[in-house]
Amino acid sequence: MFTGSNPAATVARPPAGTTQTTADLLERLRLLARQHQVCYEIWPLCSTAQGARTQKGFELLLCGVNGHLVHERSGLHAVPCCRHCADTYSELREIAEWTLHFKKPPSRYEIQSFDCALHMAPPHRHHRDEIVITAAIFHPHGHKAEDERCESECLKEVRKRLARLGIQEDVLCPPVSGNA
Numbered sequence: 470m471f472t473g474s475n476p477a478a479t480v481a482r483p484p485a486g487t488t489q490t491t492a493d494l495l496e497r498l499r500l501l502a503r504q505h506q507v508c509y510e511i512w513p514l515c516s517t518a519q520g521a522r523t524q525k526g527f528e529l530l531l532c533g534v535n536g537h538l539v540h541e542r543s544g545l546h547a548v549p550c551c552r553h554c555a556d557t558y559s560e561l562r563e564i565a566e567w568t569l570h571f572k573k574p575p576s577r578y579e580i581q582s583f584d585c586a587l588h589m590a591p592p593h594r595h596h597r598d599e600i601v602i603t604a605a606i607f608h609p610h611g612h613k614a615e616d617e618r619c620e621s622e623c624l625k626e627v628r629k630r631l632a633r634l635g636i637q638e639d640v641l642c643p644p645v646s647g648n649a
Contacts, residue, residue: 495633498567501560502634505533508594509631509638511624514605526576526607526620529569529627531561531636532590532599549598550585557600558583565602568630576623580604593639 489497501507514526535557548554562580569578580602587598606623628638 494567498564499634501564502533502636505535505557505561505600506597507531507533507561507564507634507636508640509636511627511638514607526605527624529565529604529606531565531568531602531604532588532594533557533561534597534599549587554585554587554600555583558602561600561602564634564636565604568627568634569604569606571623571626576606576608576619578604578606 509532510530512528512530513524514528515522515524517523535553565580569580571578581604584601588601590597590599606627608619631637
């Protein structure tokens with residue numbers, strides 16, 4: 470399933486028009502998560518109306534790396550908005566879409582488009598250059614007090630699905646080493 474033996478090995482994409490079993494899909498997504506050293510963050514999604522702050526859902530940030538660098542003068546310089554970044558975004562989006570496929574309504578999600586940028590991670594993630602996917606998870610008809618239970622169930626499901634892929638909150642996945 471991997472090509473080459475370096476940490477930036479790629480995961481083979483299934484041929485178009487073929488169907489994957491659930492086990493095959495999960496294994497592919499796990500390999501993508503390891504390849505891109507994916508971690509996640511959860512943030513409240515708030516709005517302000519009439520001077521009051523109200524939580525209306527939450528944001529899921531999937532953070533991963535593509536590992537390509539370009540030699541420039543005397544050092545290495547990461548290059549945003551290239552084919553590798555777009556491919557990484559596409560693979561992270563696959564993970565996000567699988568993770569956010571809710572079984573129970575009324576929660577909805579929106580995944581933001583690729584911002585063509587590399588984001589600098591915090592110090593505990595080694596200031597690495599990351600591709601970030603941001604997904605807003607919310608209730609389509611506003612947010613009421615009774616929606617909090619649904620929201621916490623949704624958040625629990627998201628965390629459970631990410632754990633199935635070996636993705637941890639704000640902790641780096643171990644890199645791919647050799648042929649797994």
